Amino acid sequence: MTSSNQGEADIADVLRKSIGSPGVLTDGDVHARSCDPLRSVPVPARVIARPANTEEVAEVFRLCTQRNQTVVVHGGRTGVSGGAYCRDTDIIVSLERMTGIEDICTVGQTAVVQAGVTIEALQAAAREKGLFYPIDLGSKGSATVGGTIATNAGGNRVIRWGMTRQNVLGLEAVLPDGTVVSSMNRLLKNNTGYDLKHLFIGSEGTLGVVTRAVVKLVPMPTSQSVAFVAVSNYERVTELLARARQLPTLSAFEVMWSDFYTLIASHVSEPPIAPGQPFYILVEALGYNKDIDEAMFVAFLEAALESGLIVDAVLATSDRQREDLWRIREGSEVIVREMSPFLSFDVSIEIPRVDAYLAEVRASLLGRFPQARTVTFGHLGDNNIHIGVTIGRETLACGNEIEKIVYDALPSYGGAITAEHGIGQFKREFLAQQKSPAEMDLMRRLRDVLDPSRLLNRDVLC
Numbered sequence: 288m289t290s291s292n293q294g295e296a297d298i299a300d301v302l303r304k305s306i307g308s309p310g311v312l313t314d315g316d317v318h319a320r321s322c323d324p325l326r327s328v329p330v331p332a333r334v335i336a337r338p339a340n341t342e343e344v345a346e347v348f349r350l351c352t353q354r355n356q357t358v359v360v361h362g363g364r365t366g367v368s369g370g371a372y373c374r375d376t377d378i379i380v381s382l383e384r385m386t387g388i389e390d391i392c393t394v395g396q397t398a399v400v401q402a403g404v405t406i407e408a409l410q411a412a413a414r415e416k417g418l419f420y421p422i423d424l425g426s427k428g429s430a431t432v433g434g435t436i437a438t439n440a441g442g443n444r445v446i447r448w449g450m451t452r453q454n455v456l457g458l459e460a461v462l463p464d465g466t467v468v469s470s471m472n473r474l475l476k477n478n479t480g481y482d483l484k485h486l487f488i489g490s491e492g493t494l495g496v497v498t499r500a501v502v503k504l505v506p507m508p509t510s511q512s513v514a515f516v517a518v519s520n521y522e523r524v525t526e527l528l529a530r531a532r533q534l535p536t537l538s539a540f541e542v543m544w545s546d547f548y549t550l551i552a553s554h555v556s557e558p559p560i561a562p563g564q565p566f567y568i569l570v571e572a573l574g575y576n577k578d579i580d581e582a583m584f585v586a587f588l589e590a591a592l593e594s595g596l597i598v599d600a601v602l603a604t605s606d607r608q609r610e611d612l613w614r615i616r617e618g619s620e621v622i623v624r625e626m627s628p629f630l631s632f633d634v635s636i637e638i639p640r641v642d643a644y645l646a647e648v649r650a651s652l653l654g655r656f657p658q659a660r661t662v663t664f665g666h667l668g669d670n671n672i673h674i675g676v677t678i679g680r681e682t683l684a685c686g687n688e689i690e691k692i693v694y695d696a697l698p699s700y701g702g703a704i705t706a707e708h709g710i711g712q713f714k715r716e717f718l719a720q721q722k723s724p725a726e727m728d729l730m731r732r733l734r735d736v737l738d739p740s741r742l743l744n745r746d747v748l749c
């Protein structure tokens with residue numbers, strides 16, 4: 288047995304004694320998993336520990352601290368910034384057995400959950416009580432409450448209900464030394480000292496592992512209006528957004544540039560609108576009074592058509608049509624199939640300047656890589672644009688050059704390198720371009736206090 292195998296046997300045995308055999312995976316059960324949802328990257332770690340509750344998480348961390356054992360935390364492994372990537376000397380702590388929904392309070396409109404529950408499972412449980420958890424993303428079948436808290440995930444309904452940060456009331460976390468910090472606040476208003484949950488939201492698992500959370504729910508909407516529209520220029524897109532914001536029921540404003548729509552439409556038997564326009568937008572409104580909501584939505588569309596803001600529009604009239612329109616916007620499978628290998632970007636830019644930024648980036652990409660192809664889409668009302676870039680087989684080898692083109696253009700547009708996916712491992716070298724030395728220093732000092740030996744998610748963030 289080699290010394291590294293010996294080490295693996297040791298840590299696996301120690302963990303089995305502590306959290307039981309079902310809580311520990313080794314060998315093929317570890318390596319068969321991927322760290323990345325968009326391409327297959329086997330998990331090289333030594334062991335996966337799957338604690339069943341907070342106390343077991345704390346015990347695992349106490350053992351790891353004693354042994355100076357580095358740890359990477361796994362939720363649903365849907366993160367696209369490399370936060371779940373690890374080294375062969377790491378062990379994984381996965382929250383996959385912590386899927387309990389402990390309480391749903393219909394009066395307070397809160398849910399208390401374990402962090403490994405998926406967003407889809409939480410939404411299903413809330414729906415049974417007439418409630419809705421509004422963090423809604425294409426990966427919701429696998430993405431977990433803990434992972435979405437760690438990344439401060441956004442998604443499709445941010446324009447109405449905000450990001451994860453706005454939807455978490457309290458949480459419990461285990462610090463790298465095994466200390467449990469329970470801050471399971473259920474109150475909307477609570478100014479009793481530091482609001483510690485914000486330390487962990489968006490900190491990408493660098494300050495502690497989120498084990499439980501209290502999240503806000505909203506009444507389950509009873510009406511859903513969805514339209515798919517074509518628009519002829521960017522000024523009209525922004526004008527349409529301004530008008531859509533006057534709808535009190537607006538819940539999504541998803542813009543697709545022609546490079547995105549042309550690709551997706553070529554894989555749909557009956558595209559809702561013919562390709563050929565520069566912009567396509569999915570507008571959605573969720574409300575509580577079907578007749579009034581639908582009338583308002585139709586009036587909004589008619590006014591936009593009459594004033595020439597919209598070139599063409601399709602209004603969904605059945606659940607099936609609404610789902611079909613959303614499926615076009617969620618076309619990640621087509622993108623993965625048709626663009627791979629590709630790099631995916633998640634930038635934030637002031638809304639009036641988005642199209643100018645994209646024009647500059649595309650020109651720079653084509654200047655350097657004439658074969659470059661892009662797909663561009665995003666949650667425009669949240670300043671958030673996703674760009675997929677491929678230059679063919681050389682994409683990953685030239686990744687750093689492509690990243691520099693996309694990121695170097697951002698400062699002059701007041702942009703940010705990540706709107707919702709986080710820094711992870713992939714964007715780490717660009718973080719210092721975005722943060723002042725004082726901000727970088729404070730982030731590192733916070734981390735030093737909680738994890739002086741850098742045992743937790745050591746290759747992530749700062």
Ligand SMILES: Cc1cc2nc3c(=O)[nH]c(=O)nc-3n(C[C@H](O)[C@H](O)[C@H](O)COP(=O)(O)OP(=O)(O)OC[C@H]3O[C@@H](n4cnc5c(N)ncnc54)[C@H](O)[C@@H]3O)c2cc1C
Nearest residue numbers: 362363364365366370431433434435437440441442492497
């Ligand atoms: C098809 C698709 C669509 C997507 N759409 C969106 C979108 O609209 N908006 C959006 O924001 N993101 C989106 N994502 C990205 C991804 O789903 C989110 O980042 C999500 O929050 C990750 O959750 P997860 O449970 O999969 O976490 P993982 O991928 O497992 O982990 C992500 C990071 O969080 C850390 N982490 C995980 N769990 C915990 C925990 N309990 N405590 C502490 N740290 C933890 C990990 O160490 C890692 O650094 C999408 C991804 C895909 C594949």
